[in-house]
Amino acid sequence: MSTDQHIVIIGAGAVGAATAVQALNAGLRVTLIEPDSPGGPQASSYGNAGWLSSHSVLPPASPGVWKNLPRWLKDPLGPLAIRWNYLPRAIPWLVRYLASAWTWPRVEHTAHALRSLLAGAPALHQALAAQAGVPHLIEQRGLLHAYLSEQHFRADSRAWEIRRNEGIQWEELDNDALHALEPDLHPRYTFGVLVPETGHCRNPGAYVAALVQLAQSLGADLRRTRATGFDIRAGKLRAVHTLDGDIPCDKAVIATGMRSRELARQAGDRVPLAAERGYHAVITQPEGAPRVSTMLADCRVVVNNMETGLRVAGQVEIADIDAAPNWQRAHILRDLLVSIYPALPAKPAEDRVDYWQGSRPSMPDGLPCIGPASASKDIVHAYGHGHVGLVGSARTGELVVQLLQNHSPTISLEPFSPRRFA
Template sequence: MKADVVVIGAGLIGAHTAVQLVEKGLRVMLVDPASPGGEQAASYGNAAWISSHSVLPPASPGVWKQVPKWLIDPLGPLSVRVSHLPRALPWLLRYLTSANTDEKLRTIAGHLRALLVDAPALHAEIARRTGLSHLIDEKSGLMHVYRDRAAYEADSLGWDIRRDLGIACEEVEADELARLQPNLTRDYSFGVYVPEAGQCLNPGAYCAGLVAHAEKHGARRISAGAVGFSKRGGKLQAVLTTQGEITCGAAVIATGARSGALSAQAGDRVPLESERGYHFMVEGGSNLPGPSTAVMIGDRKVVISRLEQGVRCAGQVEIASPDTKADWRRAEIMRQHLSAAFPSLDTSEGRVWMGSRPSTPDGLPVIGPASGVSGVYHSFGHGHVGLVSSARSGRLNAQLIIGEKPEIDLAPFSAARF
């Protein structure tokens, strides 16, 4: 087997990369043992936010105070599986110190803003070219809701940082919130609306559609797992897979939470953890009494979105190996949050899902050339922002491979920062 470029992993990052590469006339081979955008991928079950304002890394100053709770309450919004603790400890220590000052937090927010700034428009443009416009709502806006103004003010640092980066955030008082979100419980009386953000209406179908488009324009796909690289004189010769070798000039590692082993083989040991999340989804049409605009419920730390398939409540961070069994009590917690936020929605039946966010300790993805094998490029570690950042990540990967200057500075995203 032969290709110009092997894209390893057909989640949203690999899918966008493949689309960009075929559009540049390169022969692309996509390698994934599972279906593009299938349930194994984080790209399938996420909260669907194309949130260009998601610039705050998960670890903020003072987050270390929460550590005892993470260990004691196994069903809290953020927890660490005790059996996984020894493995996760070095990552956790980096996580706790990555944004523990105002200055570090603002620096990371600036880097994320450069990656995400025009994400809704980028997705809309690519969706138009690929016949997937029905899956992207570029102008939905997104809403954060709080019990009251005091709860919002307790969260003010993050909003100040967003405003300083030029992000418009509109305060919404109780009456207006009730008008905009008629199905939301009145327990929430204050909102912040972010007009620039957008939403995907079915992330799994979006991913599958992008791959189908790439295939229609010449990309090939094999059902295989990549296991390593063959190189000569430090230069990539082939990607080794469970179905044989693919001779190629370049390869992109886009295997989400499972990227650690391949990146180490390419010369970079990146601290990468699996932050597992869950969703509970009530299936049905647009008459389900859910959110009008997707909402983040501040105190519950969940996002509730209306998708093509129904109403989805997604959230939770469980630091655990992607291979250990799901703890479905967490999906039940998602159901309870959904029911509490939208009491008129019947949540007696729904679909549950668990998936792994591929997360670095500083909340920034790893994008750029590998240090040990020339021709291999990293594109993983997109953590909580892998949908919103996938369109730009795909463009950056293509620019690197064809030797164009990347459209943003990639130094902050280099594997060398670790």
């Protein structure tokens, strides 16, 4: 395929931006459609925890997790909560979410598929960041899981065994080794697991913005509008409809994250995509911080020392995408952060703390949708990455470009079929 083939990429989050750069590198002509600032706070790619966790292969659900449902419904501030008024709409998604991880073999199936997507991701991001002139935004120092005790780590052994079967290696750190690595960490954490192959991004919003700037410098046309649908005739894509008129094109990519459901439907596929809402809190100029990005296993939050300050991110809230944020959840994250790194002030001045709420674009089985659309193979789905959309964006872009060029994808896309729940 040559540059006379015109590709419209809809959405300039991490997935759309990485896809655009790789399409241009492959010699394709690209128009990017994005109504807001690329990498801006409307995008999940802006406020995430920045983990480039190629070992994050386990789906969010696990066998027996259904026993927690009553707690999730009762506690609106728990690490996972479901808003009552949204429950009737959430039930079909929740049923699939629980079913897809009902047994360990199902979890292993998901882990194997996710590993094929995520393996080697930090190096792919390093290459993209270097090309975009922001190599400092991607670091590969490994990621740490901090546990209260070795016993707590052993209680997670099934999950780690699945990771080991996927070729993931780690180092176990006793109390002394953990605190030698992380002197600012609260002493209640006495056991650590360091996964050296992984990396982190020091400013995901700026990284996405830099990729879009790179795409523009390589010739991409950035249109500040919203895509609304497709002109498809006899299976051939003619144009993408936008609020500002049609953009004629040969092929299109749906990379609109959590907002992809309607465009997917117009492309012939009904996908059970839901918003798994999350929050972050950032404390600027922190007095204490981790050397290595850290997941605190007891409270299921991730802490990452970013260009903009010390960010703690997490929480899962199943609610309407556009429901008002519950900022109490972000305040909980702030309070957790100061308890994890005691050098931070117990009550940081509010002008030092920044809060954000966003939504993970989540499929119930924890796998994204990557593949051609039913109504026209000229349209490619590329969304639904849930908890791993930043780390997964680089390989996704590569796979999408292979599809756009009618090449065989380098990994099997069967587990990522947009039709797997049909």
